[in-house]
Amino acid sequence: RKDVTGLGIDEEVAVAKKARVPNVKLDETRLLSEKGIPRLRRKAGELKFKGKGHEFSDAARLLSFYQLWLDDLFPKARFLDALGMVEKAGHKKFMHMKRVEWINEGKPQSSRP
């Protein structure tokens, strides 16, 4: 179009900002999802320790177990950072409830209340 005002400056330009993609967080929903703690519990069965005399190699195995699990759960953060986030999420009320639940599941069902 060749107008007097054809420079296009009169036309409105939409400047509405696109909403940013929300940051992915390592919070309790993620932690309680299928890839989170349920998976950790499942995988824990595969973990075998050699026992006495192999303390350090066992510890290395344990640490790498956690590291791989966290890398699957929340790939973008480093191990120690991710641990901090998980720890923080553990203070939530709902998590507390869940944790007590998990512990009670493992308790021997004794006669004492």
Next chain:
Amino acid sequence: MDESQDIVHPEVRAHINSLVSALGGFSTFEDGRYVLGDSALEVLRDLKKWIRFYDEKTNRMDVARCLYDANVLEGDLLHILASWPESATDNKFKSRAALACIEILVPMTWPLDRDVEIMTVNHHRHMPVLQLAQINYKRLIINFDAAQILHTAVRTALPSMALPRTERTPRDEGIIKLVLLFLRNIAMIAPPPNVKYDGDESQISRSALLDAFSYQDILLTILTLASNMGEDFNQECVIVMEIIFHLVKRVDVTKLFMEEKELSKTKANELASMMSKEAAMHRPYNRRAPSRHNRWGTMIWMDRGDGKMSVVSGQDALLDAATRQQKMDSAKVFRPPRRARKDEMEPRELGPPVSLNTRARTQLRGFVEDFLDSGFNPLFHLIRKRMEEQREYILEYHYRQFFYLISWFLEAERVRKKASKSSQPTQGESDVRSYNLVASVLNQETFVMLNRSMSDAIEGKRWHELSAAMRCFTQILLTVQDMSESGNEDDEEIADNILNRIFYEEETHDRVAQLARSYKDQDFEYLDACIELTHTYMRVLEAYSKQNTDLQIRSRRRVRKKKKAAKAAGEDGADDIAPDVEDDSENDGAHAERQTKERKFEFARFANRFVTQGVVDTFVSFTKFYHDLNESQLKRAHRYFYRVAFKQEMSVMLFRVDIIHMLYNMIKGPEPLDKGNSTYKEWEELVKQILRKCMRKIEDRPQLIIEMLFSKINATVHYLEFGHEKQTISTS
């Protein structure tokens, strides 16, 4: 610089320059000696007025800047002071000129710490220059060859000092104060942090300062003032304290009292251990350094279970699984948002650690011994009284310095005792009662003040003051403990009394527990002080409560009237449920009533308060610095973890992945603790035991796999540790 763009008002500069040139100059006759101007006294007075009525009234630094640019110190003031020789002390005119010089020197060397919030553009413009200028002033004053400037300064105050206190006029007192402030300023000036002084460091170092102070008899002056505190001198106490503070801060006490041979041996050992530390630092890097050039392009598939693979590149990935995982981890770029952290190791406030040359060391050592023998008690006694009275000349930072100095001198006294004992074992009899020398800070009043300061500092979040107070408390405990082992009956009885008084108040126990629990990103100095206090307190208290099994403590708590009435029936049961009462009565303080009662102290219960998550976290964040900790610091951490895991049987508190990670890395990680370290063996054993316990626990109780991720909830700790619920004595 273009004159039209001068940063200060051109008229100010012109005035100052003309005044400075009227002050005097070097004569062309008489071998180029300095000759005073005709109206030099008036000129000095004018300069003073400029400083007071232009700089200080309008809160600028223009005059100070002009004075620096005009080189008035090197060109005039020092020479005027030098032209008042010892032989002409009675010369009225010259002594007045000298005094006028000091009156200008004091504002010129005044410390430049301004509150950042009230700094103006002008301050920002001048301060960097003036800070360097002051260092320059210091260098010139303490290294001036033609005369003893500091000594001359003291001489101007001598006539006033010689008068009995009652006969001194306000002017006399002013002069004494002025001279002392001058000495303080000189002692205080140091290159600001993060500025590198590009001149000769040795001319402004602590050694040079001590040398000048000793050579010009300033140390003697300080000693005289300190030992006559309370009699001939009064108000001056805090300034004297400041001078001493700037002389001794950050000086290593143990090195100060070493014999020359021993010291050189220590230094050699230090060098050797540093070098081995460095070698140990390089070793892991060397071991995993690539053996080919950096474009060799190794690439590795890593099986991570569940049929998944990860890719890692670089030759070192071939080494072992741990390295591969570490490489995977360190390739991540995401950092969680965090508040700015202050994890510097150096306490910024006190400046860097000081190393003294041999001469300065002997001089300072002589001074410290004399001061302990004569000046310590009167000075600190008086200052404590003035602080209690809250005099207007006591400023906030004086508390900090007070506690710092007490801890420093108590340590010095202990080290001195030890040194003298080891060198002449038979000589112990002659200075039997020398704990008297520090008695003024071992009395009840000091403890009251220390306690109050600590609780005030906690409330006001003044961490520097708090860490000084914690150090002070630690040193008091150590001194008293030394006293109780001194073998002297009187001393032992006194020490017993003191400990009884310290440990009698439950508030003290509460405070130490609270401090250990509530560390949260303060600086390292604070953390270290906190750890040291916790360690010492627990050790001394444990030993003491073992000896005195019937130790009583006074616990003070609020009890609701209703509750009290209800409890009156079952009075005998009240003792056992003490901790529970606090929580619910906290919120209705209006109805609350203070109740004090004595109850038996049980160390086990007290120690249990140190196995909470907060304290564990404090010690963990301390141990994270294991590369930079010295052996005694590492020992403290070691003892604590040992106590948690084996004495209190609460190893569950340590079973958290990040703690296990830290402990493991201390021994087997990529940057382990130096094997040459004397505590390495103990750590290795401890970590091994803890890890073994951890593995066994995981096998016993698979739930721990989840709980290892979190801080433990009180309710579950006991179950995880022992496998059954806690047996609580329920009162209902």
